[in-house]
Amino acid sequence: MKINIKGTNLSVSPDINGYLSEKLKSVVKLIDPNDETAIFDIELGRTTRHHQTGDIFRAEINFHRRDDNYRAVSEAGDIFSAIDLVKDRILDELRGAKGRRLRFIRKSGRQIKEWLRRFYRR
Numbered sequence: 001m002k003i004n005i006k007g008t009n010l011s012v013s014p015d016i017n018g019y020l021s022e023k024l025k026s027v028v029k030l031i032d033p034n035d036e037t038a039i040f041d042i043e044l045g046r047t048t049r050h051h052q053t054g055d056i057f058r059a060e061i062n063f064h065r066r067d068d069n070y071r072a073v074s075e076a077g078d079i080f081s082a083i084d085l086v087k088d089r090i091l092d093e094l095r096g097a098k099g100r101r102l103r104f105i106r107k108s109g110r111q112i113k114e115w116l117r118r119f120y121r122r
Contacts, residue, residue, distance in 0.1 A: 001028070001031070001033055001034075001035060001036070001038040001039075001040070002038070002039045002040070003024070003039075003040045003042065004039070004040065004041050004042065005017065005020065005042045005043075005044070006041075006042065006043045006044070006045075007043075007044050007045055008043060008044070008045030008046070008058075009045050009046040009047075009049060010044055010045045010046050010057075010079070012044060016044065016079060016080075016083075019080060019083060020042065020044070020083055023083055023084065023087045024040070024087070026087065026091065027063075027087060027090055027091060027094065030091070030094045030095065030098065031065065031094070035065060037064075037065050037066050038063070038064070038065040039063070039064045039065070040061060040062070040063055041061070041062040041063075041064070042059070042060070042061050042062075043058075043059070043060040044057075044058070044059050044060075044079060044082070044083070045057070045058050046058070047075065055075040055076055055077060056075075056077070057075065057076055057077065057078055057079045057081070057082045058073070058074070058075050058082060059073070059074050059075075059076075059079070059082035059083050059085070059086040060072070060073045060074075060086065061073075061086050061087075061090045063090065063093075063094075068097065070090060070093045070094060070097070071093075072086050072089035072090040072092075072093060073086065073089075074086040074089060
């Protein structure tokens with residue numbers, strides 16, 4: 001797994017980097033940590049230098065692995081809140097994909113079982 005962090009109009013301090021690493025631990029639990037194809041592209045930044053208040057901090061996570069791509073973006077009043085929001089959104093994306101995958105497997109199993117029941121009734 002590879003993590004790329006980019007700061008746009010914002011320097012990524014060790015405090016921000018540590019906070020981001022702590023929040024990514026919950027995301028890493030949903031994926032295989034030994035997967036070499038997994039890449040996190042994370043962009044943290046300010047949307048404007050002119051404004052002082054409002055939702056001026058932005059966090060974006062793009063997650064790529066094998067055939068899957070996931071993306072989450074959030075804006076907030078401070079960078080730590082933006083990181084929290086984007087973490088929650090990427091977790092929703094990953095959990096939804098896991099649910100769809102499990103539903104497909106269960107549906108396929110039900111169809112095979114039904115086919116076998118029809119086949120052996122004859």
